[in-house]
Amino acid sequence: MLRVRGRSVAWVAPLGLLLAIAALDWFTSGDFRTISWVVLVPGIAAAICGLWGTATVAVLAVVIYELEDHAWPHQFRSGLPDFILVVLGGLLAVLACAVRLRGERRMLRMQDIAETTRRAVLRPLPPGWGGLDHAAVYLAADSVARVGGDFYDIQPGPQGTRVLLGDVQGKGLGAVAAASALLGTFREAAYHEPLLVTVADRLEARMLRHIRYGAAIGRDEADRFATAVLFGFPPDDPAHVEFINFGHEPALVVTPGGIRSLPPGGRLPLGLGDLGGRPPCPLCVPFAPGETLLLVTDGVSEARDTSGCFFPMYDRVARAVAEDPRAAEPGRLVRLIRDGTLRHCGGRLDDDTTIFALRRPHPPCGA
Structure with missing residues:
Protein backbone atom coordinates (compact mmCIF):
# COMPACT_ATOMS: atom_id res chain seq x y z
CA MET A 1 0.00 0.00 0.00
CA LEU A 2 2.98 2.33 0.48
CA ARG A 3 4.60 1.52 -2.87
CA VAL A 4 3.86 2.65 -6.40
CA ARG A 5 5.54 0.74 -9.25
CA GLY A 6 7.96 -0.75 -6.75
CA ARG A 7 9.01 2.59 -5.25
CA SER A 8 8.21 3.63 -1.69
CA VAL A 9 5.83 6.58 -1.33
CA ALA A 10 5.66 6.42 2.47
CA TRP A 11 7.39 9.80 2.65
CA VAL A 12 4.45 11.55 0.99
CA ALA A 13 2.22 11.46 4.09
CA PRO A 14 4.67 13.03 6.60
CA LEU A 15 5.91 15.55 4.05
CA GLY A 16 2.37 16.60 3.18
CA LEU A 17 1.50 16.93 6.87
CA LEU A 18 4.63 18.99 7.47
CA LEU A 19 3.73 21.42 4.68
CA ALA A 20 0.11 21.57 5.85
CA ILE A 21 1.18 22.55 9.38
CA ALA A 22 3.52 25.22 8.00
CA ALA A 23 0.75 26.63 5.76
CA LEU A 24 -1.75 26.63 8.63
CA ASP A 25 0.71 28.50 10.83
CA TRP A 26 1.45 31.04 8.10
CA PHE A 27 -2.19 31.89 7.40
CA THR A 28 -3.36 32.15 11.01
CA SER A 29 -2.95 34.98 13.45
CA GLY A 30 -0.08 35.34 15.88
CA ASP A 31 -2.36 34.35 18.74
CA PHE A 32 -2.79 30.85 17.29
CA ARG A 33 0.64 29.48 16.34
CA THR A 34 0.71 25.86 15.04
CA ILE A 35 4.31 25.53 13.92
CA SER A 36 5.22 23.60 17.09
CA TRP A 37 2.94 20.81 15.84
CA VAL A 38 5.71 19.75 13.45
CA VAL A 39 7.11 17.76 16.39
CA LEU A 40 4.44 15.16 15.58
CA VAL A 41 5.56 14.63 11.97
CA PRO A 42 8.86 12.74 12.59
CA GLY A 43 6.93 10.34 14.87
CA ILE A 44 4.54 9.56 12.02
CA ALA A 45 7.48 9.07 9.65
CA ALA A 46 9.08 6.68 12.17
CA ALA A 47 6.03 4.42 11.92
CA ILE A 48 5.94 4.12 8.12
CA CYS A 49 9.26 5.26 6.63
CA GLY A 50 12.79 3.91 6.60
CA LEU A 51 15.61 5.23 8.76
CA TRP A 52 16.91 7.74 6.20
CA GLY A 53 13.40 8.90 5.37
CA THR A 54 12.64 9.49 9.04
CA ALA A 55 15.93 11.35 9.56
CA THR A 56 15.20 13.54 6.52
CA VAL A 57 11.73 14.39 7.80
CA ALA A 58 13.17 15.20 11.26
CA VAL A 59 15.71 17.60 9.74
CA LEU A 60 13.05 19.21 7.55
CA ALA A 61 10.84 19.67 10.61
CA VAL A 62 13.65 21.59 12.38
CA VAL A 63 14.45 23.69 9.31
CA ILE A 64 10.81 24.58 8.61
CA TYR A 65 10.26 25.39 12.27
CA GLU A 66 13.23 27.79 12.30
CA LEU A 67 12.33 29.49 9.02
CA GLU A 68 8.67 29.86 9.87
CA ASP A 69 9.20 30.96 13.47
CA HIS A 70 11.76 33.63 12.52
CA ALA A 71 9.42 34.99 9.85
CA TRP A 72 7.07 36.22 12.60
CA PRO A 73 7.64 39.33 14.70
CA HIS A 74 9.56 38.72 17.92
CA GLN A 75 6.52 38.90 20.17
CA PHE A 76 4.78 36.07 18.29
CA ARG A 77 7.73 33.64 18.09
CA SER A 78 7.55 30.27 19.86
CA GLY A 79 11.20 30.57 20.79
CA LEU A 80 13.90 28.27 22.10
CA PRO A 81 11.75 25.91 24.24
CA ASP A 82 9.70 24.73 21.26
CA PHE A 83 12.83 24.53 19.11
CA ILE A 84 14.39 22.13 21.65
CA LEU A 85 11.13 20.15 21.67
CA VAL A 86 11.19 19.77 17.87
CA VAL A 87 14.86 18.69 17.89
CA LEU A 88 14.32 16.14 20.66
CA GLY A 89 11.18 14.87 18.94
CA GLY A 90 13.14 14.29 15.75
CA LEU A 91 15.94 12.43 17.55
CA LEU A 92 13.50 10.21 19.41
CA ALA A 93 11.64 9.50 16.15
CA VAL A 94 14.86 8.38 14.44
CA LEU A 95 15.65 6.13 17.43
CA ALA A 96 12.12 4.67 17.39
CA CYS A 97 12.40 4.00 13.65
CA ALA A 98 15.68 2.14 14.16
CA VAL A 99 14.09 -0.02 16.88
CA ARG A 100 11.06 -0.69 14.64
CA LEU A 101 13.19 -1.73 11.68
CA ARG A 102 15.28 -4.00 13.88
CA GLY A 103 12.11 -5.70 15.13
CA GLU A 104 10.82 -6.09 11.57
CA ARG A 105 14.07 -7.70 10.43
CA ARG A 106 13.93 -10.08 13.39
CA MET A 107 10.34 -10.97 12.55
CA LEU A 108 11.25 -11.65 8.92
CA ARG A 109 14.05 -13.96 10.05
CA MET A 110 11.64 -15.78 12.35
CA GLN A 111 9.17 -16.17 9.50
CA ASP A 112 11.92 -17.55 7.26
CA ILE A 113 12.83 -20.06 9.96
CA ALA A 114 9.18 -21.02 10.39
CA GLU A 115 8.75 -21.43 6.63
CA THR A 116 11.87 -23.61 6.45
CA THR A 117 10.54 -25.72 9.32
CA ARG A 118 7.18 -26.06 7.64
CA ARG A 119 8.77 -27.22 4.40
CA ALA A 120 10.92 -29.71 6.30
CA VAL A 121 7.86 -31.19 8.02
CA LEU A 122 5.40 -30.79 5.14
CA ARG A 123 7.60 -31.28 2.11
CA PRO A 124 6.34 -29.91 -1.21
CA LEU A 125 4.63 -32.58 -3.30
CA PRO A 126 5.35 -32.47 -7.04
Whole structure:
Protein backbone atom coordinates (compact mmCIF):
# COMPACT_ATOMS: atom_id res chain seq x y z
CA MET A 1 0.00 0.00 0.00
CA LEU A 2 2.98 2.33 0.48
CA ARG A 3 4.60 1.52 -2.87
CA VAL A 4 3.86 2.65 -6.40
CA ARG A 5 5.54 0.74 -9.25
CA GLY A 6 7.96 -0.75 -6.75
CA ARG A 7 9.01 2.59 -5.25
CA SER A 8 8.21 3.63 -1.69
CA VAL A 9 5.83 6.58 -1.33
CA ALA A 10 5.66 6.42 2.47
CA TRP A 11 7.39 9.80 2.65
CA VAL A 12 4.45 11.55 0.99
CA ALA A 13 2.22 11.46 4.09
CA PRO A 14 4.67 13.03 6.60
CA LEU A 15 5.91 15.55 4.05
CA GLY A 16 2.37 16.60 3.18
CA LEU A 17 1.50 16.93 6.87
CA LEU A 18 4.63 18.99 7.47
CA LEU A 19 3.73 21.42 4.68
CA ALA A 20 0.11 21.57 5.85
CA ILE A 21 1.18 22.55 9.38
CA ALA A 22 3.52 25.22 8.00
CA ALA A 23 0.75 26.63 5.76
CA LEU A 24 -1.75 26.63 8.63
CA ASP A 25 0.71 28.50 10.83
CA TRP A 26 1.45 31.04 8.10
CA PHE A 27 -2.19 31.89 7.40
CA THR A 28 -3.36 32.15 11.01
CA SER A 29 -2.95 34.98 13.45
CA GLY A 30 -0.08 35.34 15.88
CA ASP A 31 -2.36 34.35 18.74
CA PHE A 32 -2.79 30.85 17.29
CA ARG A 33 0.64 29.48 16.34
CA THR A 34 0.71 25.86 15.04
CA ILE A 35 4.31 25.53 13.92
CA SER A 36 5.22 23.60 17.09
CA TRP A 37 2.94 20.81 15.84
CA VAL A 38 5.71 19.75 13.45
CA VAL A 39 7.11 17.76 16.39
CA LEU A 40 4.44 15.16 15.58
CA VAL A 41 5.56 14.63 11.97
CA PRO A 42 8.86 12.74 12.59
CA GLY A 43 6.93 10.34 14.87
CA ILE A 44 4.54 9.56 12.02
CA ALA A 45 7.48 9.07 9.65
CA ALA A 46 9.08 6.68 12.17
CA ALA A 47 6.03 4.42 11.92
CA ILE A 48 5.94 4.12 8.12
CA CYS A 49 9.26 5.26 6.63
CA GLY A 50 12.79 3.91 6.60
CA LEU A 51 15.61 5.23 8.76
CA TRP A 52 16.91 7.74 6.20
CA GLY A 53 13.40 8.90 5.37
CA THR A 54 12.64 9.49 9.04
CA ALA A 55 15.93 11.35 9.56
CA THR A 56 15.20 13.54 6.52
CA VAL A 57 11.73 14.39 7.80
CA ALA A 58 13.17 15.20 11.26
CA VAL A 59 15.71 17.60 9.74
CA LEU A 60 13.05 19.21 7.55
CA ALA A 61 10.84 19.67 10.61
CA VAL A 62 13.65 21.59 12.38
CA VAL A 63 14.45 23.69 9.31
CA ILE A 64 10.81 24.58 8.61
CA TYR A 65 10.26 25.39 12.27
CA GLU A 66 13.23 27.79 12.30
CA LEU A 67 12.33 29.49 9.02
CA GLU A 68 8.67 29.86 9.87
CA ASP A 69 9.20 30.96 13.47
CA HIS A 70 11.76 33.63 12.52
CA ALA A 71 9.42 34.99 9.85
CA TRP A 72 7.07 36.22 12.60
CA PRO A 73 7.64 39.33 14.70
CA HIS A 74 9.56 38.72 17.92
CA GLN A 75 6.52 38.90 20.17
CA PHE A 76 4.78 36.07 18.29
CA ARG A 77 7.73 33.64 18.09
CA SER A 78 7.55 30.27 19.86
CA GLY A 79 11.20 30.57 20.79
CA LEU A 80 13.90 28.27 22.10
CA PRO A 81 11.75 25.91 24.24
CA ASP A 82 9.70 24.73 21.26
CA PHE A 83 12.83 24.53 19.11
CA ILE A 84 14.39 22.13 21.65
CA LEU A 85 11.13 20.15 21.67
CA VAL A 86 11.19 19.77 17.87
CA VAL A 87 14.86 18.69 17.89
CA LEU A 88 14.32 16.14 20.66
CA GLY A 89 11.18 14.87 18.94
CA GLY A 90 13.14 14.29 15.75
CA LEU A 91 15.94 12.43 17.55
CA LEU A 92 13.50 10.21 19.41
CA ALA A 93 11.64 9.50 16.15
CA VAL A 94 14.86 8.38 14.44
CA LEU A 95 15.65 6.13 17.43
CA ALA A 96 12.12 4.67 17.39
CA CYS A 97 12.40 4.00 13.65
CA ALA A 98 15.68 2.14 14.16
CA VAL A 99 14.09 -0.02 16.88
CA ARG A 100 11.06 -0.69 14.64
CA LEU A 101 13.19 -1.73 11.68
CA ARG A 102 15.28 -4.00 13.88
CA GLY A 103 12.11 -5.70 15.13
CA GLU A 104 10.82 -6.09 11.57
CA ARG A 105 14.07 -7.70 10.43
CA ARG A 106 13.93 -10.08 13.39
CA MET A 107 10.34 -10.97 12.55
CA LEU A 108 11.25 -11.65 8.92
CA ARG A 109 14.05 -13.96 10.05
CA MET A 110 11.64 -15.78 12.35
CA GLN A 111 9.17 -16.17 9.50
CA ASP A 112 11.92 -17.55 7.26
CA ILE A 113 12.83 -20.06 9.96
CA ALA A 114 9.18 -21.02 10.39
CA GLU A 115 8.75 -21.43 6.63
CA THR A 116 11.87 -23.61 6.45
CA THR A 117 10.54 -25.72 9.32
CA ARG A 118 7.18 -26.06 7.64
CA ARG A 119 8.77 -27.22 4.40
CA ALA A 120 10.92 -29.71 6.30
CA VAL A 121 7.86 -31.19 8.02
CA LEU A 122 5.40 -30.79 5.14
CA ARG A 123 7.60 -31.28 2.11
CA PRO A 124 6.34 -29.91 -1.21
CA LEU A 125 4.63 -32.58 -3.30
CA PRO A 126 5.35 -32.47 -7.04
CA PRO A 127 2.41 -32.69 -9.45
CA GLY A 128 1.32 -36.25 -10.10
CA TRP A 129 3.44 -37.56 -7.21
CA GLY A 130 2.71 -41.23 -6.61
CA GLY A 131 0.47 -41.37 -9.67
CA LEU A 132 -2.17 -39.20 -7.97
CA ASP A 133 -3.68 -35.86 -8.84
CA HIS A 134 -3.58 -33.93 -5.58
CA ALA A 135 -4.04 -30.52 -4.00
CA ALA A 136 -3.56 -29.38 -0.44
CA VAL A 137 -3.68 -26.29 1.71
CA TYR A 138 -2.37 -25.84 5.22
CA LEU A 139 -3.50 -22.93 7.40
CA ALA A 140 -1.77 -22.52 10.76
CA ALA A 141 -3.87 -21.12 13.58
CA ASP A 142 -0.76 -19.18 14.59
CA SER A 143 -0.17 -16.94 11.56
CA VAL A 144 3.30 -16.03 12.84
CA ALA A 145 4.54 -19.55 13.57
CA ARG A 146 3.05 -20.89 10.27
CA VAL A 147 3.48 -24.48 11.45
CA GLY A 148 1.61 -26.73 13.84
CA GLY A 149 0.60 -30.31 14.49
CA ASP A 150 -1.19 -31.14 11.22
CA PHE A 151 0.71 -33.37 8.79
CA TYR A 152 0.20 -35.10 5.46
CA ASP A 153 2.29 -36.82 2.80
CA ILE A 154 2.25 -39.10 -0.24
CA GLN A 155 4.82 -41.86 -0.48
CA PRO A 156 5.10 -43.99 -3.65
CA GLY A 157 6.89 -47.32 -3.39
CA PRO A 158 7.14 -50.88 -4.69
CA GLN A 159 3.89 -51.80 -2.91
CA GLY A 160 1.94 -48.93 -4.41
CA THR A 161 1.31 -45.41 -3.20
CA ARG A 162 0.55 -44.74 0.46
CA VAL A 163 -1.03 -41.56 1.83
CA LEU A 164 -1.09 -40.27 5.40
CA LEU A 165 -2.94 -37.34 6.96
CA GLY A 166 -3.14 -36.62 10.67
CA ASP A 167 -3.41 -34.15 13.49
CA VAL A 168 -1.27 -34.23 16.64
CA GLN A 169 -3.08 -33.29 19.83
CA GLY A 170 -1.92 -29.99 21.26
CA LYS A 171 0.02 -27.09 19.80
CA GLY A 172 3.48 -25.62 19.86
CA LEU A 173 6.88 -27.20 19.27
CA GLY A 174 5.85 -30.44 20.97
CA ALA A 175 3.14 -31.04 18.37
CA VAL A 176 5.53 -30.12 15.55
CA ALA A 177 8.14 -32.59 16.85
CA ALA A 178 5.56 -35.40 17.06
CA ALA A 179 4.31 -34.67 13.53
CA SER A 180 7.87 -34.68 12.19
CA ALA A 181 8.60 -38.02 13.90
CA LEU A 182 5.48 -39.65 12.47
CA LEU A 183 6.15 -38.36 8.95
CA GLY A 184 9.72 -39.64 9.03
CA THR A 185 8.53 -43.11 10.03
CA PHE A 186 5.77 -43.07 7.44
CA ARG A 187 8.12 -42.19 4.58
CA GLU A 188 10.37 -45.13 5.37
CA ALA A 189 7.75 -47.71 6.32
CA ALA A 190 5.37 -46.83 3.47
CA TYR A 191 8.15 -47.44 0.98
CA HIS A 192 9.59 -50.67 2.40
CA GLU A 193 6.74 -52.50 4.16
CA PRO A 194 4.60 -54.74 1.94
CA LEU A 195 1.49 -54.62 4.17
CA LEU A 196 -0.46 -51.51 5.11
CA VAL A 197 -1.13 -52.92 8.58
CA THR A 198 2.62 -53.11 9.18
CA VAL A 199 2.94 -49.43 8.29
CA ALA A 200 0.19 -48.69 10.79
CA ASP A 201 1.97 -50.71 13.50
CA ARG A 202 5.22 -48.86 12.81
CA LEU A 203 3.42 -45.52 13.22
CA GLU A 204 1.93 -46.63 16.54
CA ALA A 205 5.30 -47.80 17.80
CA ARG A 206 6.94 -44.53 16.72
CA MET A 207 4.37 -42.46 18.58
CA LEU A 208 4.90 -44.47 21.76
CA ARG A 209 8.68 -44.09 21.45
CA HIS A 210 8.28 -40.35 20.97
CA ILE A 211 6.15 -40.11 24.13
CA ARG A 212 8.72 -42.10 26.14
CA TYR A 213 11.55 -39.92 24.86
CA GLY A 214 9.66 -36.77 25.83
CA ALA A 215 9.15 -38.12 29.34
CA ALA A 216 12.85 -39.04 29.60
CA ILE A 217 13.97 -35.46 28.90
CA GLY A 218 11.41 -33.99 31.28
CA ARG A 219 8.83 -32.91 28.73
CA ASP A 220 5.20 -33.64 29.55
CA GLU A 221 4.12 -35.86 26.66
CA ALA A 222 1.95 -38.31 28.63
CA ASP A 223 -1.28 -37.04 27.04
CA ARG A 224 0.13 -36.66 23.54
CA PHE A 225 -1.62 -38.60 20.76
CA ALA A 226 -2.43 -38.15 17.10
CA THR A 227 -5.49 -38.89 15.03
CA ALA A 228 -4.67 -39.99 11.50
CA VAL A 229 -5.91 -41.83 8.46
CA LEU A 230 -3.63 -44.06 6.37
CA PHE A 231 -4.42 -45.06 2.78
CA GLY A 232 -2.91 -47.60 0.46
CA PHE A 233 -3.46 -47.64 -3.31
CA PRO A 234 -2.70 -51.18 -4.54
CA PRO A 235 -0.99 -51.08 -7.95
CA ASP A 236 -2.82 -54.22 -9.09
CA ASP A 237 -6.31 -53.02 -8.12
CA PRO A 238 -7.08 -49.56 -9.54
CA ALA A 239 -10.74 -49.72 -8.47
CA HIS A 240 -10.23 -50.01 -4.69
CA VAL A 241 -8.34 -48.35 -1.86
CA GLU A 242 -7.29 -49.71 1.53
CA PHE A 243 -7.34 -47.55 4.62
CA ILE A 244 -6.88 -47.56 8.38
CA ASN A 245 -8.44 -44.83 10.47
CA PHE A 246 -6.83 -43.87 13.79
CA GLY A 247 -9.75 -41.98 15.32
CA HIS A 248 -9.74 -39.32 12.60
CA GLU A 249 -12.57 -37.62 10.74
CA PRO A 250 -13.97 -40.06 8.14
CA ALA A 251 -12.83 -39.22 4.66
CA LEU A 252 -15.25 -38.20 1.93
CA VAL A 253 -15.31 -39.55 -1.61
CA VAL A 254 -16.48 -36.81 -3.97
CA THR A 255 -17.66 -37.61 -7.49
CA PRO A 256 -19.44 -35.54 -10.14
CA GLY A 257 -22.58 -37.47 -9.17
CA GLY A 258 -22.45 -36.81 -5.42
CA ILE A 259 -20.49 -37.60 -2.29
CA ARG A 260 -20.25 -40.46 0.18
CA SER A 261 -18.49 -40.92 3.48
CA LEU A 262 -16.03 -43.75 4.10
CA PRO A 263 -16.49 -45.96 7.18
CA PRO A 264 -14.87 -44.57 10.33
CA GLY A 265 -12.42 -47.47 10.64
CA GLY A 266 -11.83 -48.72 14.15
CA ARG A 267 -8.35 -48.02 15.55
CA LEU A 268 -7.63 -45.77 18.48
CA PRO A 269 -5.52 -42.64 17.88
CA LEU A 270 -1.78 -43.13 17.56
CA GLY A 271 -0.23 -43.32 21.01
CA LEU A 272 -3.34 -44.87 22.58
CA GLY A 273 -3.19 -48.27 20.89
CA ASP A 274 -2.31 -50.05 24.14
CA LEU A 275 -5.75 -49.16 25.50
CA GLY A 276 -7.56 -51.28 22.93
CA GLY A 277 -7.59 -54.92 21.95
CA ARG A 278 -6.36 -56.49 18.76
CA PRO A 279 -6.40 -53.82 16.03
CA PRO A 280 -8.74 -54.47 13.10
CA CYS A 281 -7.48 -55.21 9.62
CA PRO A 282 -7.46 -52.50 6.94
CA LEU A 283 -10.76 -51.81 5.21
CA CYS A 284 -10.97 -52.07 1.44
CA VAL A 285 -13.55 -49.89 -0.30
CA PRO A 286 -14.34 -49.04 -3.93
CA PHE A 287 -12.47 -46.02 -5.26
CA ALA A 288 -12.53 -45.64 -9.02
CA PRO A 289 -10.35 -43.37 -11.17
CA GLY A 290 -11.84 -39.89 -11.35
CA GLU A 291 -13.26 -40.03 -7.83
CA THR A 292 -11.73 -37.58 -5.35
CA LEU A 293 -10.75 -38.41 -1.80
CA LEU A 294 -11.27 -35.43 0.52
CA LEU A 295 -9.39 -35.38 3.84
CA VAL A 296 -9.58 -32.58 6.41
CA THR A 297 -8.44 -31.98 9.96
CA ASP A 298 -10.61 -30.63 12.75
CA GLY A 299 -9.77 -27.05 11.87
CA VAL A 300 -12.47 -27.49 9.21
CA SER A 301 -14.93 -29.72 11.04
CA GLU A 302 -14.82 -27.60 14.20
CA ALA A 303 -14.88 -24.16 12.56
CA ARG A 304 -17.72 -22.09 14.01
CA ASP A 305 -19.41 -18.87 13.06
CA THR A 306 -20.41 -16.08 15.46
CA SER A 307 -23.56 -17.97 16.48
CA GLY A 308 -21.60 -21.14 17.32
CA CYS A 309 -22.73 -23.21 14.33
CA PHE A 310 -20.23 -25.62 12.79
CA PHE A 311 -19.15 -25.33 9.18
CA PRO A 312 -21.53 -27.50 7.07
CA MET A 313 -18.81 -29.05 4.90
CA TYR A 314 -20.87 -32.02 3.65
CA ASP A 315 -23.78 -29.85 2.52
CA ARG A 316 -21.47 -27.24 1.02
CA VAL A 317 -19.63 -29.84 -1.07
CA ALA A 318 -22.83 -31.61 -2.13
CA ARG A 319 -24.36 -28.33 -3.32
CA ALA A 320 -21.22 -27.28 -5.17
CA VAL A 321 -20.92 -30.61 -7.00
CA ALA A 322 -24.62 -30.53 -7.92
CA GLU A 323 -24.19 -27.06 -9.42
CA ASP A 324 -20.92 -27.83 -11.21
CA PRO A 325 -19.52 -31.39 -11.51
CA ARG A 326 -16.03 -29.91 -12.02
CA ALA A 327 -16.09 -28.89 -8.33
CA ALA A 328 -15.05 -32.48 -7.59
CA GLU A 329 -11.57 -31.82 -9.02
CA PRO A 330 -8.92 -31.74 -6.25
CA GLY A 331 -7.80 -28.15 -6.79
CA ARG A 332 -11.32 -26.74 -7.00
CA LEU A 333 -12.43 -28.81 -4.02
CA VAL A 334 -9.60 -27.61 -1.80
CA ARG A 335 -10.26 -23.96 -2.70
CA LEU A 336 -13.98 -24.44 -2.04
CA ILE A 337 -13.41 -25.82 1.46
CA ARG A 338 -10.67 -23.28 2.28
CA ASP A 339 -12.72 -20.26 1.24
CA GLY A 340 -15.88 -21.61 2.85
CA THR A 341 -14.13 -22.32 6.16
CA LEU A 342 -12.51 -18.89 6.33
CA ARG A 343 -15.77 -17.13 5.50
CA HIS A 344 -17.68 -19.22 8.03
CA CYS A 345 -15.35 -18.42 10.94
CA GLY A 346 -14.61 -14.86 9.84
CA GLY A 347 -10.95 -15.66 9.20
CA ARG A 348 -10.34 -16.56 12.88
CA LEU A 349 -9.01 -20.12 12.98
CA ASP A 350 -8.97 -21.73 16.42
CA ASP A 351 -6.97 -24.74 15.25
CA ASP A 352 -4.55 -25.68 12.52
CA THR A 353 -6.41 -26.52 9.33
CA THR A 354 -5.41 -28.93 6.59
CA ILE A 355 -7.45 -29.72 3.48
CA PHE A 356 -6.10 -32.50 1.27
CA ALA A 357 -7.75 -33.85 -1.88
CA LEU A 358 -6.45 -36.53 -4.23
CA ARG A 359 -7.63 -38.91 -6.93
CA ARG A 360 -6.43 -41.47 -9.41
CA PRO A 361 -6.46 -39.89 -12.86
CA HIS A 362 -8.46 -41.51 -15.63
CA PRO A 363 -6.28 -43.82 -17.75
CA PRO A 364 -5.35 -42.33 -21.13
CA CYS A 365 -7.53 -43.27 -24.08
CA GLY A 366 -6.49 -46.58 -25.63
CA ALA A 367 -4.60 -47.67 -22.50
